[in-house]
Amino acid sequence: MLEGVEFTEGTEREDFVGFKVRPKIIVYPKDENDVVKVVNYARETKTPIVVWGAGTSLSGHLMCEGCILLDVSKYMNKILEINDIDWYARVQPGVNLEFLNKKLMEKGFFFPPDPASFFLCTVGGATANSSGGMRGVKYGTFRDWILALKVVLPNGKIVKVGEPLRKNRGGYDLVHLFVGSEGTLGIITEIWLRITPLPKRKVYTILAYMNSLEDTAETIVELRRKRILPEISEYMDVDVIKALNKHLNANLKESEGGAFIISIEDDYLTEIKEILKGREFIITEEEEAERIYSIRAQAAIALRAESKYMFVEDIVVPVSKLIEAIRKLKEIERKYRIRMPVIAHIGDGNLHPNIMLDDISLAEKIFEEVARIAIELGGSISGEHGIGFQKAKLLAEQIVSHNGEEVLRIMKGIKDLIDPYGIMNPNKYVELAYNTWEKK
Amino acid sequence: MLEGVEFTEGTEREDFVGFKVRPKIIVYPKDENDVVKVVNYARETKTPIVVWGAGTSLSGHLMCEGCILLDVSKYMNKILEINDIDWYARVQPGVNLEFLNKKLMEKGFFFPPDPASFFLCTVGGATANSSGGMRGVKYGTFRDWILALKVVLPNGKIVKVGEPLRKNRGGYDLVHLFVGSEGTLGIITEIWLRITPLPKRKVYTILAYMNSLEDTAETIVELRRKRILPEISEYMDVDVIKALNKHLNANLKESEGGAFIISIEDDYLTEIKEILKGREFIITEEEEAERIYSIRAQAAIALRAESKYMFVEDIVVPVSKLIEAIRKLKEIERKYRIRMPVIAHIGDGNLHPNIMLDDISLAEKIFEEVARIAIELGGSISGEHGIGFQKAKLLAEQIVSHNGEEVLRIMKGIKDLIDPYGIMNPNKYVELAYNTWEKK
Numbered sequence: 001m002l003e004g005v006e007f008t009e010g011t012e013r014e015d016f017v018g019f020k021v022r023p024k025i026i027v028y029p030k031d032e033n034d035v036v037k038v039v040n041y042a043r044e045t046k047t048p049i050v051v052w053g054a055g056t057s058l059s060g061h062l063m064c065e066g067c068i069l070l071d072v073s074k075y076m077n078k079i080l081e082i083n084d085i086d087w088y089a090r091v092q093p094g095v096n097l098e099f100l101n102k103k104l105m106e107k108g109f110f111f112p113p114d115p116a117s118f119f120l121c122t123v124g125g126a127t128a129n130s131s132g133g134m135r136g137v138k139y140g141t142f143r144d145w146i147l148a149l150k151v152v153l154p155n156g157k158i159v160k161v162g163e164p165l166r167k168n169r170g171g172y173d174l175v176h177l178f179v180g181s182e183g184t185l186g187i188i189t190e191i192w193l194r195i196t197p198l199p200k201r202k203v204y205t206i207l208a209y210m211n212s213l214e215d216t217a218e219t220i221v222e223l224r225r226k227r228i229l230p231e232i233s234e235y236m237d238v239d240v241i242k243a244l245n246k247h248l249n250a251n252l253k254e255s256e257g258g259a260f261i262i263s264i265e266d267d268y269l270t271e272i273k274e275i276l277k278g279r280e281f282i283i284t285e286e287e288e289a290e291r292i293y294s295i296r297a298q299a300a301i302a303l304r305a306e307s308k309y310m311f312v313e314d315i316v317v318p319v320s321k322l323i324e325a326i327r328k329l330k331e332i333e334r335k336y337r338i339r340m341p342v343i344a345h346i347g348d349g350n351l352h353p354n355i356m357l358d359d360i361s362l363a364e365k366i367f368e369e370v371a372r373i374a375i376e377l378g379g380s381i382s383g384e385h386g387i388g389f390q391k392a393k394l395l396a397e398q399i400v401s402h403n404g405e406e407v408l409r410i411m412k413g414i415k416d417l418i419d420p421y422g423i424m425n426p427n428k429y430v431e432l433a434y435n436t437w438e439k440k
Numbered sequence: 441m442l443e444g445v446e447f448t449e450g451t452e453r454e455d456f457v458g459f460k461v462r463p464k465i466i467v468y469p470k471d472e473n474d475v476v477k478v479v480n481y482a483r484e485t486k487t488p489i490v491v492w493g494a495g496t497s498l499s500g501h502l503m504c505e506g507c508i509l510l511d512v513s514k515y516m517n518k519i520l521e522i523n524d525i526d527w528y529a530r531v532q533p534g535v536n537l538e539f540l541n542k543k544l545m546e547k548g549f550f551f552p553p554d555p556a557s558f559f560l561c562t563v564g565g566a567t568a569n570s571s572g573g574m575r576g577v578k579y580g581t582f583r584d585w586i587l588a589l590k591v592v593l594p595n596g597k598i599v600k601v602g603e604p605l606r607k608n609r610g611g612y613d614l615v616h617l618f619v620g621s622e623g624t625l626g627i628i629t630e631i632w633l634r635i636t637p638l639p640k641r642k643v644y645t646i647l648a649y650m651n652s653l654e655d656t657a658e659t660i661v662e663l664r665r666k667r668i669l670p671e672i673s674e675y676m677d678v679d680v681i682k683a684l685n686k687h688l689n690a691n692l693k694e695s696e697g698g699a700f701i702i703s704i705e706d707d708y709l710t711e712i713k714e715i716l717k718g719r720e721f722i723i724t725e726e727e728e729a730e731r732i733y734s735i736r737a738q739a740a741i742a743l744r745a746e747s748k749y750m751f752v753e754d755i756v757v758p759v760s761k762l763i764e765a766i767r768k769l770k771e772i773e774r775k776y777r778i779r780m781p782v783i784a785h786i787g788d789g790n791l792h793p794n795i796m797l798d799d800i801s802l803a804e805k806i807f808e809e810v811a812r813i814a815i816e817l818g819g820s821i822s823g824e825h826g827i828g829f830q831k832a833k834l835l836a837e838q839i840v841s842h843n844g845e846e847v848l849r850i851m852k853g854i855k856d857l858i859d860p861y862g863i864m865n866p867n868k869y870v871e872l873a874y875n876t877w878e879k880k
Contacts, residue, residue: 085664085760108667132607141607144584159844166788167572167581167756167823169620170838171870172851176616180609197667200707224525227548227637267640316607320525348606383607398610404599410858411612417853430611 001041002027005034010069013052016117017312019060019389021050023069030075032189035152039187042068042423043154050425051183053094053122056115057129058312059382060389061182061428070187072124079103080190088147088164089193093124100193109195112139115384116297124188130180132384134232134296137347141384143179150190151178154419164192177414182386183425185418202266203231205289208281209255213237213342216260217322220346222275224319231263233347234296240341243302250295250302255280260346261292299343300354307339307356311363313370317379319349328373329353336366350383368394375401392432400437408434441481442467445474450509453492456557457752459500459829461490463509470515472629475592479627482508482863483594490865491623493534493562496555497569498752499822500829501622501868510627512564520630522547528587528604529633533564540633549635552579555824556737564628570620572824574672574736577787581824583619590630591618594859604632617854622826623865625858642706643671645729648721649695653677653782656700657762660786662715664759671703673787674736680781683742690735690742695720700786701732739783740794747779747796751803753810757819759789768813769793776806790823808834815841832872840877848874 010023024047029035042049048067055062077094084107091100097111098119104110114133115126125131127149132141139145148162162168162175178185210216216235223230236244237258244250252259264272269283284292304310317325326342329351333340343352355366371381371394381387381394399408412434427435450463464487469475482489488507495502517534524547531540537551538559544550554573555566565571567589572581579585588602602608602615618625650656656675663670676684677698684690692699704712709723724732744750757765766782769791773780783792795806811821811834821827821834839848852874867875 083760085661086758087664130609130613136607143613153846155846157844157846159847160842161847163818163820163842165756165758165820165823167576167785167790168820169570169754169822169824169826170820170842171827171835171847171873172854173570173583173616173620174847174850176613180613197669221525224527229637314609316605318526318605320523345607350607378603380603380605380608380610382609383605384609386609387611395611402600402603402610404597406593406595406597406599407601407611407614410614413857414612414854417857418850433611 001044002037005029005037013055015055015057015062017058019063021052021062021069022065023050024066026069026071028071028074032150032152032158035070035187035189036156036158038068038070039152039154040156043156043421046421046423048423048426049187051124051128051187053125054120056117056121056125057388058314058385059387059391061129061386061425063389073122076189082107086164087195089195090164091123091191091193093122093127093188093191095123097121097123097126104195105198108198110198111145111193111195113142113145116300118297123191123193127179127188127191128181128183129386132345132350134234134293134345136345136350136384137233138229138231143176145194146175146179146191147194148192149175149178149188151186151188153186154421154424162192166194180386182388182429184415184429184431185424203263204266204269205261205263205284205292206272206276206281207284207292208260208262208276208279209253209257210260210279211257213258213326214323215257216346217326219260219275220319220322226271228264228268228271230347231265232261234261235259235342235344235346236296236299237342239339240299240303240343243306244295244299247302247305248295248298261296263289300352303341303354307358309357309360309363311355311367312385313353313355313367314350314382314385315371315374315379316348316350316383317374317377321377321379322346322349325351325373325377329370332366332369336362338366349379378402387429387433389428389432392429393436396433396437399433408437441484442477445469445477453495453509455495455497455502457498459503461502461509462505463490464506466509466511468511468514472590472592472598475510475627475629476596476598478508478510479592479594480596483596483861486861486863488863488866489627491564491568491627493565494560496557496561496565497828498754498825499827499831501569501826501865503829513562516629519543526604527635529635530604531563531631531633533562533567533628533631535563537561537563537566544635545638548638550638551585551633551635553582553585556740558737563631563633567619567628567631568621568623569826572785572790574674574733574785576785576790576824577673578669578671583616585634586615586619586631587634588632589615589618589628591626591628593626594861594864602632606634620826622828622869624855624869624871625864643703644706644709645701645703645724645732646712646716646721647724647732648700648702648716648719649693649697650700650719651697653698653766654763655697656786657766659700659715660759660762666711668704668708668711670787671705672701674701675699675782675784675786676736676739677782679779680739680743680783683746684735684739687742687745688735688738692735701736703729740792743781743794747798749797749800749803751795751797751807752825753793753795753807754790754822754825755811755814755819756788756790756823757814757817761817761819762786762789765791765813765817769810772806772809776802778806789819818842827869827873829868829872832869833876836873836877839873848877
């Protein structure tokens, strides 16, 4: 059945945060026809399929035991077209995001969403996860930039969802159903990404040393009140700065209140200076701005070296609730006497408290308490990392408390409608959330 | 069952383009609890429900015979909240879009999508239809600006889909399923709209008299090649100009090649002047720019007065195929010896050829031929007007030829999953497309 498809016996892999992937076999499809063969084989042998791009997922999306691991990074990694009239790029799922952006920039374009793993991750993985990034505050996440997808469905049929058009009212919007579906509905084999011209305006990046995380949150609220929309607005606390200095020679000031990084178009410069008055800050451009951006992108990597176990949280709260969320995070730190360094896309209320532990036994409890801060404050347990295996139970809690049980039932109904065989990354995400809730 | 719900015996209504709405009763719910009562009544009596906002739909979305017409315009028409920290507006479905934008502007915000009916339509209707508008070329359509919805489902349950957050990975994206669902999945009772600060930059609106529609299409391609993203870029042909002068005293030059309206930020001005060289054009700001914008918005109304029957088309083609599409439209005009004046959001490839007929017998044939131009050229039969009753057969053609039959089956499956009772605006849109295709 797998005739002509390259494969090897499965050997164990580990994703970026250490979740184990233990496949029965690993397949390396050369094209969508190979993918169809694999899907048919999976369906007929009732074997789960998990897709591997670069393994940078953070919430156990790829965890499996005895699955077929479909690795798109080996062959299905090409840019198929960059259309400079219709303003889209058509790519295979295994293409590296940074590589794509380099090619786009040569032509005067860029693709805005920029997960911190942009130099490692694949476009397919980031699409399946609807990833975000630093530019999210202005440009949104992957879901805002995908026009169409080619997908091999669990029944082995090849379909396209959406059209490579900015405007299209051709039926229910299935594109957004597949973006962020974490490999549970089908296998993405081609992606049409909306691209946009490189900004014409001069952009400054300001590195400010703040009084505290609360002080930064208050500054964000002030920016909102003044109707200022930055290009990026990031925060790293002092522990993050120390780790960056130690492991990456970042050469940042180890200021107790942490660092606020904000990029803005030139005509906001006067206002920003006024807002930041009283704090130490430097205004940078070009290479130095790039360096700061790149340091920030590697913050989680530096931090990881600091602790035996690290659990990366990814909660979102409404910006108006940032200060309250931060206070609750501090309470958890005190209660458990742990370090929980914060990296944050603070401008859109997306906080990454990193739970650092020597003793893993407390992990789940703390992890859940942090996530529940978001649920309580009307936020979300995930802004960009997704649900995978790790957050399924919390997803059920969030949906039932914010949206209604019926929403969980509809989501499960959609999973069953499209994957009645239960072969696509099963027992995770929506399905696991539903099953956990049903058992209660 | 309808205890406490205000209703009247049904009297016939007509939508904007003349489709008949012949309800059994018209209900005027005061809140979502009233909506639940109506839905339960509809389900138990197996009566279809159609929602009425302002009746500006263009493709027979509202057509019905013996239905319950649920009119949200009488009571459910409030702005519930404008949140200037979290940057959203929360509204009821019956609120007028222009009224909302006036209130937003007072606070320094705006909501970008601007269907030409903005001064008439309701936010609920435009959400259910995922409407577009002139600002679509830069800002996209309704689907890009809806954060969350409250919905009464066909089973009578009240749910929320999505969260009022810029980033949220809380399960499959159901928001985009309901946006553009044309009343076939549930009844929207509250909408969280993303809002954004009023642009800080100076914007100029240029009115240029072009050599022809093809000339304008070539100019659009040149803009794309030069990586220029305008705020709006519209076209009206000479017949449209004449109708505007006649019925609305527009005072435009009746130039044979038609008029191109382009708004751009100030730093593109030099480039635009260069691109438009050789054509007559005027550069406007503020009141005069507003006047031109408003004239353009009323173009379809002026045109309607010119003919006994008018069918408003709404095709999209890739920008790279604009010139080819225009040539094919001209062939149809010649073949049937008809006038088909063109209004276009030309910058995003969205053309509105208006089929003007004294003899209605040819209508369907011509309408379908025009739509098939879009299908052939890899475009869409609708960019912003939606499918309703009128375009269901064409929707089936588009999906089967571009996306695959299986996509139509999944869409129908979603309809059956959420509305197994078949009471929500039945026998239109996806359901009708599927049924038409199945019968073949």
